[in-house]
Amino acid sequence: MPQPAVPRRALRALTAASALALALLPLAALPASAAPGYDYGDAPADVDAGVGDPARSLVTGPRLGRTVSADRLDPDTGTSTKASESATGDDDDALAAVPPVSVGRLTTLRLDVAVSGVTAPARLCGWVDLDLDRTFAASERTCVDVPVGAGAAVLRWDGRAGVAGDSFVRLRIATVAAEAGLPDGRAASGEVEDFPVAFLDVPPSPQPRLTLETVPAPAVVDRAGQEVRYTYRLRNQGPTALRDVRLADPRVAPDALACSPALGATLTPGARLTCTATVTTTQDDLDFGGLETAAEARAEIADGDPDDPADDVLAVGPASVGIRARPRLQVAVATAPARPAAGDSVTVTATLTNPGNLTLTDLRLERLRPALEGLACPDAPSDGLAPGAALVCTGRSVVTTADARQGQLDVRVGARAEQPYGLPGRGQDDVVATASARVPLTRAAPPPAPTSTPTPDPSAAPSSAAPSPGRPSSAPGPGGAADGGLADSGGPASAVGPAGLLAVAAGAVLLVRSSRRRR
Known part of the structure; x- marks a missing residue:
């Protein structure tokens, strides 16, 4: 049976749909x-x-x-x-x-x-x-x-x-x-x-370079107040120009730097900038052992950021000035009174002076002769004895009999101190000094000599006549009678001491011997 004819419009729609389906088949597989x-x-x-x-x-x-x-x-x-x-x-x-x-x-x-x-x-x-x-x-x-x-x-x-x-x-x-x-x-x-x-890997580009040399004059100092002149020499040793060149020294005020050309200048490769400044030596510098400084120079590269110090070119110029050190210590001794006697109290004054150029610390007296009582140094400085300063210490001693026998009082005072940055407990680096004095003593007056009593002649009869030459006359006793030439002892006149009897007996013996010789 014959098939019904398909309308032409429907056939065209079917053909278009088939073509679209065929076009989408590859995408459906993704x-x-x-x-x-x-x-x-x-x-x-x-x-x-x-x-x-x-x-x-x-x-x-x-x-x-x-x-x-x-x-x-x-x-x-x-x-x-x-x-x-x-x-x-x-x-x-x-x-x-x-x-x-x-x-x-x-x-x-x-x-x-x-x-x-x-x-x-x-x-x-x-x-x-x-x-x-x-x-x-x-x-x-x-x-x-x-x-x-x-x-x-x-x-x-x-x-x-x-x-x-x-x-x-x-x-x-x-x-x-x-x-x-x-x-x-x-x-x-x-x-x-x-x-x-x-x-x-980029090869390194030539790096900018700035150098700084600091030269002091003189190179050695020995006193506070001495002036040191610093010369700062900056040089651009890089391949590119450096701008806004600056210099700073911790020991120098910014307005105390004299520079040529002025700071802030631009240095072309090989160009230089020189500054000078003067620094005064302090006692701390002497005690430290020298003047130390480290000047710093900075500059901006051509495309550097002025607000970013990380891209600055930096140079440091350290410099040292030596010290001619003279650590010194002196001691002077004085006593009062001028001529003491045995048993007197003597005041001993020890004056410690620093004639050197370094500050001395830990001052102490030692090896004292004689030992001093009440020794004190009332004005001892807590920060050490500065150059030119003095410290006074006093103590007392009593003159002994032994001192009186030798006729003088021997005084000796020793002193010791540490110089700056010395090693405590190590005596080799200490500063020491000694002083001594001989104090004459006043001698005591000797006791009065006793009066001598003449020995009577037992062969001579008592007589009231004038005595012969060379023989003392008898002094009247307290009762007005003669006492035989004996000194009045202050006791009863009738009491004769044993010493008097012995003297009379000895005199009699001498008279008898003399009479026999004459015969």
Whole structure:
């Protein structure tokens, strides 16, 4: 039975439907993630291999550059069919080019990114694989907000490339900030673009160099108040000009520096700047053992930031002035009264004087002879005995019988002190001095000599006549009678002591012997 004829209009519709079905058959064989309208990054497959979810954005909303097209997915790699080591397979036009990055230097990478189609606020993020580990880490990311109607945005990185090699920059824009802030995964709007960047070993450029020499005169001082003249010689020994040259010395006020040319000048390569200043030596300098200074010179490089001292060219010029040290100590002794006697108290005054040029500390008296009672130094300075200063100490001693026998009092005083930065307990570096005095003593008056008594002649008869020459007359006793020539002892006249009897007997014996001789 013949089939009914198909209307021509229906046949044309069937033919069009069949053609559309045949055109969609290849797309039906792709994974769901490869649906038409997604833009993928162009970095090599191993950049996103560890993620498992490649970066892709539905082609709608804001764009990077002016053009965007949907990409096809490679079923073997799971990435865009345009992905390559050069990352230039797609029609990416957000960047003109990425400048190379120097290895090992702290680098600021600034990229001007072209955008379009921003009809709602968007977020732009970028990543630079600085360590060449084929991943985009959060530490390698920077982001900015893109306002409605914007045509460009700026991304900036401050980082350091680790090694030389080929790296990649990934850019991503989206209306949802959280989607734009991830280097991989799906976004409901926007675009993803990858760009190559080279990390290069750049030979070091000639470094700017500034030198500073500080010369003192004289090179040695020996007293406080002595002036030292410093000469500072600055020189630009680098290959480029240095501007805003400055100098500072901790010992010199800024307005006390006389410079030619004036500070703040620009020095061309090989040019010099000279300054002078005068410093007065202090006692602290002498006690320290010298004048030490370390002047500092600074300058700006040609493109340096005046507000950033980190990029300044620096030079240091240390200088030392020696000290001719004279540690000295003197002791003087005085006593009062001038001529003491045995049993008298003698005041001993010891005066310690510093005739040197160093401050002496820890002053003490030692080896005192005789020992002094109540020894005190009431005005002892707590910070040491300065040059030219004196310290007075007093004590007392009593003149002994032994002193009286030798007719003088021997006084000896020793003193010891530490010089600056001496080692306590080590006597070798101590400053010592001694002094002595011989004090004459007043001798006591001798007792009166006893009166001698004449011996009477027993052969002579008592007589009231005048005595013969050479023989003392008898003195009347207390009762008016003669007492035989004996001195009045103050006792009764009739009492004769044993000594008197012995004297009479001895006289009689002598008279008898004399009479016999005459016969």
